[in-house]
Amino acid sequence: MNLKIALLPGDGIGPEVLAQAVKCLQAVEETFNHTFAYKEAPVGAIAIDKKGTPLPESTLKLCHEADAILFGAIGDPKYDNDPDAKVRPEQGLLQLRKELGLFANIRPVLSHPTLLNKSPLKKEIISGTDFVIYRELTGGIYFGEKKLNEAGTVASDLCEYSEEEISRVAHLAFKAAKGRKKKLTLVDKANVLESSRLWRKVVTRIGESYPEVALDYLFVDNAAMQIILNPTQFDVILTENMFGDILSDEGSVISGSIGLLASASVGDENALFEPIHGSYPQAKGKDIANPIASILSAAMLLEHFGLHEEAMAVKKAVDKSLKKGMVTPDLKSKSQYGTNQVGDFIAHNI
Amino acid sequence: MNLKIALLPGDGIGPEVLAQAVKCLQAVEETFNHTFAYKEAPVGAIAIDKKGTPLPESTLKLCHEADAILFGAIGDPKYDNDPDAKVRPEQGLLQLRKELGLFANIRPVLSHPTLLNKSPLKKEIISGTDFVIYRELTGGIYFGEKKLNEAGTVASDLCEYSEEEISRVAHLAFKAAKGRKKKLTLVDKANVLESSRLWRKVVTRIGESYPEVALDYLFVDNAAMQIILNPTQFDVILTENMFGDILSDEGSVISGSIGLLASASVGDENALFEPIHGSYPQAKGKDIANPIASILSAAMLLEHFGLHEEAMAVKKAVDKSLKKGMVTPDLKSKSQYGTNQVGDFIAHNI
Ligand SMILES: CC(C)[C@H](C(=O)O)[C@@H](O)C(=O)O
Ligand SMILES: CC(C)[C@H](C(=O)O)[C@@H](O)C(=O)O
Numbered sequence: 094m095n096l097k098i099a100l101l102p103g104d105g106i107g108p109e110v111l112a113q114a115v116k117c118l119q120a121v122e123e124t125f126n127h128t129f130a131y132k133e134a135p136v137g138a139i140a141i142d143k144k145g146t147p148l149p150e151s152t153l154k155l156c157h158e159a160d161a162i163l164f165g166a167i168g169d170p171k172y173d174n175d176p177d178a179k180v181r182p183e184q185g186l187l188q189l190r191k192e193l194g195l196f197a198n199i200r201p202v203l204s205h206p207t208l209l210n211k212s213p214l215k216k217e218i219i220s221g222t223d224f225v226i227y228r229e230l231t232g233g234i235y236f237g238e239k240k241l242n243e244a245g246t247v248a249s250d251l252c253e254y255s256e257e258e259i260s261r262v263a264h265l266a267f268k269a270a271k272g273r274k275k276k277l278t279l280v281d282k283a284n285v286l287e288s289s290r291l292w293r294k295v296v297t298r299i300g301e302s303y304p305e306v307a308l309d310y311l312f313v314d315n316a317a318m319q320i321i322l323n324p325t326q327f328d329v330i331l332t333e334n335m336f337g338d339i340l341s342d343e344g345s346v347i348s349g350s351i352g353l354l355a356s357a358s359v360g361d362e363n364a365l366f367e368p369i370h371g372s373y374p375q376a377k378g379k380d381i382a383n384p385i386a387s388i389l390s391a392a393m394l395l396e397h398f399g400l401h402e403e404a405m406a407v408k409k410a411v412d413k414s415l416k417k418g419m420v421t422p423d424l425k426s427k428s429q430y431g432t433n434q435v436g437d438f439i440a441h442n443i
Numbered sequence: 444m445n446l447k448i449a450l451l452p453g454d455g456i457g458p459e460v461l462a463q464a465v466k467c468l469q470a471v472e473e474t475f476n477h478t479f480a481y482k483e484a485p486v487g488a489i490a491i492d493k494k495g496t497p498l499p500e501s502t503l504k505l506c507h508e509a510d511a512i513l514f515g516a517i518g519d520p521k522y523d524n525d526p527d528a529k530v531r532p533e534q535g536l537l538q539l540r541k542e543l544g545l546f547a548n549i550r551p552v553l554s555h556p557t558l559l560n561k562s563p564l565k566k567e568i569i570s571g572t573d574f575v576i577y578r579e580l581t582g583g584i585y586f587g588e589k590k591l592n593e594a595g596t597v598a599s600d601l602c603e604y605s606e607e608e609i610s611r612v613a614h615l616a617f618k619a620a621k622g623r624k625k626k627l628t629l630v631d632k633a634n635v636l637e638s639s640r641l642w643r644k645v646v647t648r649i650g651e652s653y654p655e656v657a658l659d660y661l662f663v664d665n666a667a668m669q670i671i672l673n674p675t676q677f678d679v680i681l682t683e684n685m686f687g688d689i690l691s692d693e694g695s696v697i698s699g700s701i702g703l704l705a706s707a708s709v710g711d712e713n714a715l716f717e718p719i720h721g722s723y724p725q726a727k728g729k730d731i732a733n734p735i736a737s738i739l740s741a742a743m744l745l746e747h748f749g750l751h752e753e754a755m756a757v758k759k760a761v762d763k764s765l766k767k768g769m770v771t772p773d774l775k776s777k778s779q780y781g782t783n784q785v786g787d788f789i790a791h792n793i
Contacts, residue, residue, distance in 0.1 A: 180772055183635065213564055213565055213671055213672055213673075215564070234584075234602060234636065235635055237599070239636070239637035245641075247605045247606070248603070248604055248638045248640065249587070249601055249603035249604070249637065249638055250602045250636045252599060253598070253599035254595065254598055255596060255597045256596040282688075283523070284518075284522075284523065284533045285533065285537070285585055286584065287590065287591055287599065287600050288599055290595075290598065291591070291595075291596075294527075294595075310523070312687050313689055314688045314692035315689070317667070317689045317693040318692050318693060318695065318701070321671060321693070322696055323589055324564055335632070336689075338664045339663055339664050339667045339686075339689055340667070341664075342665065343667040343668060343671070343693065345668065346668050357470055399647075409731035428757075
């Protein structure tokens with residue numbers, strides 16, 4: 094297969110971990126006889142520094158032309174505590190999602206057998222966890238109208254959803270549930286929010302076309318409890334943008350390391366793959382960042398194009414590094430292995 | 444001291460657990476020579492059944508006249524999956540908060556030494572947890588304008604905050620931090636939301652008047668992780684209404700039982716005390732509901748009026764029931780003790 098892949102390393106540890114994912118994709122090209130063409134472009138704080146905007150035109154163009162995007166990480170602390178900053182690295186990512194129509198963020202949450210002890214949760218609670226969160230990614234309060242009055246004393250954000258926005262991500266989630274454990278949990282706050290009531294109505298109706306999938310509902314506050322009380326009860330969780338942001342980060346704790354979790358953001362015409370961890374600026378350039386989340390993002394990319402065997406080869410190589418303890422210090426204190434070595438090991442085992 | 448206390452038992456197990464809290468308050472009256480006058484009124488689903496509205500005028504009037512309100516629980520499943528329901532029990536609670544100006548919800552999160560094993564989190568993670576969440580309770584997306592277009596295909600909720608709304612709850616939170624471990628963490632989503640940026644600006648400025656309190660900031664997605672990764676890092680968490688709803692329920696898991704957690708909702712002129720658990724309709728009338736959260740709400744009520752010794756007496760009696768295993772089955776499987784017996788035991792030990 095020929096694929097054009099846009100590489101957006103971004104900020105902090107983004108470039109280091111992305112480089113390991115690319116090594117793995119190159120190993121896949123060799124082993125399975127594919128041709129992937131890579132082109133790189135800046136995004137985030139580094140793009141602000143270079144071009145004054147977190148998502149330069151040229152970067153967006155590259156993404157539009159590519160079949161898929163491999164994303165590193167975004168963010169720089171110098172923007173976080175400045176409520177008056179006019180440009181922010183995060184805008185780059187948000188705009189990219191919007192411009193490319195990446196309306197569904199997909200985050201698998203798994204408990205890795207070799208890492209059960211790393212989780213703050215008890216082994217017996219998390220063992221066997223295997224669910225996936227479908228988060229709506231281009232609507233809701235993230236993209237609704239924002240206002241600040243002239244005096245700077247009243248601020249607002251609008252959370253708006255249309256039937257169409259709910260329906261397209263819901264269909265993806267139901268299809269996923271159909272191919273998994275056949276359970277879908279809609280998370281909302283329908284006892285308070287009008288938008289949540291629309292979610293409930295639309296999703297309930299769509300559910301009728303998927304009779305083999307059992308549909309249930311949880312209020313978001315209850316969901317925040319259930320995810321840690323009893324994570325094995327879930328199969329597919331479907332939710333709106335803001336709730337998905339919170340719950341998927343909460344869920345990431347189950348696995349024992351945020352350094353292991355990948356995500357896909359998909360739309361009708363494009364798809365972006367990224368680790369769920371941030372830019373982790375304190376670790377930048379130290380060769381200590383865990384590359385596995387980025388490598389597993391590459392595996393999700395392969396999966397997305399139907400390259401199941403290839404994706405499996407990458408995942409197996411990752412499992413091998415976990416089993417052999419060829420991992421960065423976040424997973425095994427005093428580990429001598431750096432980002433690069435772990436990346437090499439995994440690439441060589443593909 | 445003379446106090447007029449409005450009793451709002453509400454739905455499900457509300458009446459049963461509230462009755463135990465009243466027993467304890469009566470024991471306090473006797474032991475410490477106070478006079479509390481109780482008046483009861485309906486709220487929630489039961490009020491809809493009786494009077495067609497979840498917050499009847501007469502109930503609101505009673506609350507206005509009272510010095511404090513002791514609340515049971517609210518909610519009935521028959522309303523949850525009906526997106527078209529015109530009245531909902533929850534509206535009663537929301538309206539009550541708004542009408543009485545209860546702008547701050549205060550939820551302590553503690554790990555009880557006798558219950559360390561009940562938590563899904565590892566002992567070493569939660570041991571020593573002692574923080575309190577200050578959640579803004581009468582603003583934000585809960586109360587902003589709600590819209591549904593005529594076709595019923597687009598719905599929206601407005602999240603709006605004014606400086607004034609932020610500032611009054613922030614002052615309470617800073618004062619609390621001053622009397623505790625002197626740390627305040629503001630949780631927001633300032634990298635995305637305009638309203639969050641206003642929160643950050645206002646809280647940062649107010650922080651300057653509390654130089655002894657260390658102020659830091661967390662994005663809500665990160666906060667959802669940190670609360671379970673490392674809960675002992677927190678002292679006072681301050682946040683807006685929706686985030687507070689989610690995070691305080693998540694935090695409740697730490698204690699090992701939602702049946703232990705109380706909350707206070709305070710305003711300039713009135714205060715309401717309630718367990719954080721819901722109406723738990725499946726347990727209604729079975730004498731199995733844990734009354735401790737409701738009893739600890741009564742302790743918070745006493746604390747609120749400066750009755751520290753009295754509050755301490757209630758808390759000590761609760762500790763005794765926990766240590767002796769005089770608890771409901773949710774805390775000790777096969778326990779023979781019911782709601783009433785546990786309530787009696789605690790009241791007798793005051
Ligand atoms: C960086 C930030 C804007 C982003 C979000 O909130 O969507 C991130 O937290 C994520 O989940 O991808
Ligand atoms: C019942 C519901 C409306 C309420 C809320 O969301 O505020 C409850 O979850 C709470 O936290 O007190």
